[in-house]
Amino acid sequence: MNDAHPAPSHNPAWPWTWLALCLLALALMYAGTGIHRIGPDPDALDFDTGAALATVRQLIPENRPHPTGSAENRAVADRVEAGFRAAGLTVERQATDLCTAMSPGCSRVENIIATLPGSGGDNGERNVLLLLSHYDSVPASPGAGDDISGTAVLLRAAHELAAEGPWRNDIVFLVTDAEETGLRGAMAFVEQHPLAERVGLVINLEARGAAGSSALFETSTGNHALISAYADAVERPVSSSLMVEVYRRMPNGTDLTIFIDDGVPALNFAYTGAGSLYHTERDDSDRLSPGSLAHHGEQMLALARAWANADLAEARADGDATYTDLFGRWVVAWPQGWNLPLAILAVLLTAVLWLRSEGGVLAKLGALSLPLLLLVAHPLLGAVLTFPLAKWPGAHLLDHPQPMAGDWSIFIGSVLLALLAGTLAARRLSPRALLYGAWFVYALLALLLALTLPGGSYIGLLPLAAFLLPLAIESLLRRGRYPLASALLGLAAATYMAIYHYAVLEALGSFNASAMRMAALALFAIVAMPLLAARPKTGLKLRGPVLATLALLLVVTTVATTRPVATPDRPRWANLVYDLDVDANGVATNPQWRLNTYGVTAHAAASLMGFTAPPAAVDLPGTPRRPMYTKPAPSLALDAPALDIRSQRQDGDTRVIEATLRGARDGYLLALVFDTPADLLGLAASGVMMTGPDGRGIATFNGFGNDGIDVTLTLPADRDVSATLVEFSALPDTPEAREMLEARPADTSPVQRGDHAEVRRRLVL
Template sequence: MNRRILLFCALLLALLAALAATTLLIQPPEVRTASEQGEFDAVRAKARLAAILGNQRPHPADSFGDDAVRARLIAQIRGLGLNPIVRDQFACNTIYKQRGVSCARVRNVVVALGPPAGKALLLNAHYDSTPVGPGAGDDGVGVATLLEVASILKTERLKRPVIFLFNEGEELGLIGARAFMSDPLSGRVDSLVNLEARGVSGPVTMFETSLPNGPAVRAFAKAVDRPFANSLATDFYRQLPNYTDVNSFSERGWTTLNFAMIGNETRYHSPGDDIAALDLRSVQHMGDQTLAVARQLANVSTASGGSVLFADVAGRQLIVLPDIAGFALLGLLVVGFAVVAFRRGGIWRGLGLFVAAIVVSTALAWAAMFVMGLARPGSFWRAYPIWTHLAVYACGIFAAVAALSLIGRRLTLVQLSSSYWLGFLLLGVAVFFIAPGGVIYFLLPPLASLIGILLRQERIGAIAAALLLWLTLGEVTALLGELMNNGPMFVFAPLAVLIAMPWLIEAKDLIDETGRKPAILASAILMLSGWAAVAAAPAYSADRQQRFVIQHATNMVTGRAYWAISNDAAPLADGYGGIAGWRRDELPYLEGKRWIAPTAGIAGQRAPQVEVLGNVRTGKLRTVTFRLHSNGANSITLIGTKDSQIVSAGTAGFVRPFAPDAKGKYYVNCSGRSCDGATIQFTTRVAQRMGFTLVGTRRGLPAIAKPLVEQRPRFARPQYSADSTLTISRIWL
């Protein structure tokens, strides 16, 4: 093997290593060995959390477990010398971006510091968990952070009031946040810091702001030393079906900053979300940022301002510029590179090369994931996602090398470079129409390249541009790797093309001297080796386990009962649980396909009941008021068809409208002990009685589930939903 081929192979490995090393750009700061007075102490905060969570059992809202957590939380607050206020309310809230309303009894815990009058800063976190896990990350870390911040701020002279809200019911549909909106204290608030988590590790990113975002972002930039935030993420988040307490608060127009950690989502909403898994560095990062921002907003009123583009560089510096300036700069760069590329010639071939590399890389990665999914059904990348990321990156490198070797062989280095940056900028224009905040990532690298061209230092400008691209887009790639733990993984292939292409262009002479066939062959071997590693890597591990939820469901109308297992479509072992004939199918009352098998019913099982109290027509609307009888269910859900035309639902004082742009079925849910005897109403445009499905959910499984629980795979646990027993009945209202 000649020296040129060895050098080219080394280049390929270096590019793959550089793409893997983007994870270094999203490391949270180290924990301080000793905290000075007035500094956030992560070790002390985590100890407070351990005291609050106690036995680390799940503690959903309005459960005995949450009563115990709340009592320990109040004891911690009083131990700080502060006086908590407990607001006890039965409330309902819209389930955002869905046709749903959810109700529960919630007890918010409120603490106020600073002056007794004036506009206030609200610091918010929720102390309830899902029924699945202890919630150390979601949102125990937020609760512990607020306690530690309160212990520091209580000793400082604050110019404005600071209200600490430890709310209950976030996991049921932001009910505690909605209840706080009726609290007189909420009328004093003008700014908000919300703390959340979608994992147990990684940097704490600021992922959502109020609009326009200028006041919030500038306050954040002034306060925080290690910022992780960008306007692409905030724009992207608004388009997701996710929501936090901020959605309930947003109608007030408060200046808002929303923070969360997202590392290792496999533990999120599962028994794995425990204190042992909580990265102390992430606690430190959340605490340092929260304390700094709280000090900033508690002592300086937020200034007015328009919208800005912003992005951090490796968590060290936040770049902020007015969005109009950023959009104008993007336009100037497009014009500048268009002029340069036309003068140099080969522009259409160069742009075609750029598009071909993007399309081919995406198609290859998608096809490889599809084939691997056929061979290894389920989330085969879950335990060791790094191998799948490397294989997908290798698809991008292969596509870039093939495009340069086949399409770009007649183009000069400078023609390729100017065409690449023009294509990159045109991609930025497309991003502008989807997520305008993402324009920030299409400015600095091409600007460095253009400055190099104008100063006749093109090679220096090109290297500077490639490094800036790795620092900025590389960080986005790493953060997306954490966010998109469940896929689609193939989207990382075009990102690899964008990051690797400038370096490959600079190595054009080496590619030409290596030869087209050897260069393509070497990159193909790299790609196939990556997928071989994916095929060999275990799918699940003790840290990153398989989602595996067992449910027993009984149709009370037909008397038929079923086992239903959700496990990311991975195959079940032969005769799992002593049952033959498992099949992938849907049940009419459960969304999505799962493994299903018939089973015996449960003797004496009772479904929840609905007692109609009123049926009143007002014009074209009909309001039905009813009382719930849970009969032992922990949660009761009324499901109407997509033709139910329900316009609102809830309880007195908290009748909430259904999301006007949502589609699908209608849901009215009540969770917790207080649902037994609760009075709820809904208003519909349908004049006649309608049929509803009534689902009662009881946490835990019947005794006959013992073989299924015992034979659950070694590295598998419930996630998002708890093992549960369901009844499904039919009522008319």
């Protein structure tokens, strides 16, 4: 193949043009993927955002936490029920105490089930469209995002759908309790409610933050029909088959997990921006993003309308789709079975192009080695950038208040790597060999994904299509000349994939995960690099662009290190805890204050709150040993939880103890923890064996307050067994506690269990 150049023999301005082109491509794609990073404009969405925000505020008017079993949670449940009744729906409450082996323990559950009857009636088929959210919160948080926002959307959807009906299918709105304590509300519905047998499709709304786009991140298997309907119905889709496939491989779960495990077709939506607000005191109605709420609502209503009159049997399909959204406006999808043939075809085509390019064997191998080098160099440079962007200023694991400078530090780092690799090649290797070698590597990446992670195959296949299809035309029209137009189109598609997945990976980690996120930028760099040699090898002056890019990287990175890493609206996490041990004789010992910090240690908060000693390792029952701030505390007269033995008997080599666990401070959680997990041969409640010798020796009981919980313990008969019963309850209101809470800086928030007391009773059984 002729490797002639279309340009004159001297073009010293091309490296600067290339640099400007790369920065422009990154900037345009960064702006174009704004919906993925910051969410949509609520004013542009087809949803009554104002009404939904008002509903959020009505459900949690005081922005108080409402964990399972609390009086606050019952008040929220009453408001949810009243909202559905106001829409004209039939409402019932499903109340039960559910014990499970998954997340061993029990929860007090009160689900809310509202039904909008369809015209089809109960014909014995799966003709129920189930719209799902949960209303309980963790003990630290008002839960405006997680998941009062989803509940508010369901209430607004109930009003809309009731006014627009009748529909063919029954529409059931299930608002579960006890999601945060082991998904037990969803389990109670699936295991105990007769409607569960008729559910043909479930759509769930969740959140892991308080901002960003509402992304379809999980589906049931065999999702091809679901994705086709999603693409047709939703105006602003945000999803990809890679999100779905990665989430399937993660240990996380939501209420939808229970329905998917039950074989029901399902769709799961969540937003993950402002992750530092997740499960914190600051996840309130004032900080909830209107755009996220509206995006939830627009998609839920669009899909509900699409499926309410459809045959829900059509939600099932034999295979998955491979797909991605484009700029949050369109979905490109095809059957997953196409991936491997398409990837093999792309490998063969690019291999032929690479092998026919000018140059000997060593030159061709050199053209392959540089893209491979870039694939390795990107996560390495990302790991280096972690220190100025995250470790040095102490950035949050999930979130950064002002990420733009850090983002551009990583983008410019990728440009620098491409420029350095191009510098090595520009004067020595054939421009076509570099170009086709880079796309050959891209095709090999597509093949690897098709074999190992089929849901991610589009990452390689779509840019390859953007390069190879125009190349066929350009080769005919501009025979013998460098295919610059095809290369630029391929670069545009690859840059979109790089920036898109850079944004998606933010859900897994902020700048602490710079190595992982920068790896996505290699998709851009490996096809940008060969364009540096698209113009003549003679006369290329690369020193200036290299020095300019390096200087720009240093400036932007320096600016990034000056940005605040925690603010009141994007806080770091720290809980104030009062610890008290009560020994087997009922004597209180070792009272102390503890500052639990998560992710980034809140040194400033510790100092301001009077913790002067450095963090030291603390041993707590059932908790991994890790450094914590502690200081002595007064011995407060706090009642301890109790285990009352009702009866016991010996059964061969075991002892069977019938006992009642009881809190003493109306706490939200009791935990029974055995010193040696193997000593717990069995723990049952309500007829359910929750844990045995293969478990971790821990069971939790949520929402029972001071009510007793009857349990059956099976223990060895030949020895005493040691355990600890821990009650988690409200932080004592003392002058010292108030002083420390007032001193905690505004950029630090309680999280998860929040500020609380832990009173531990040692047991010898």
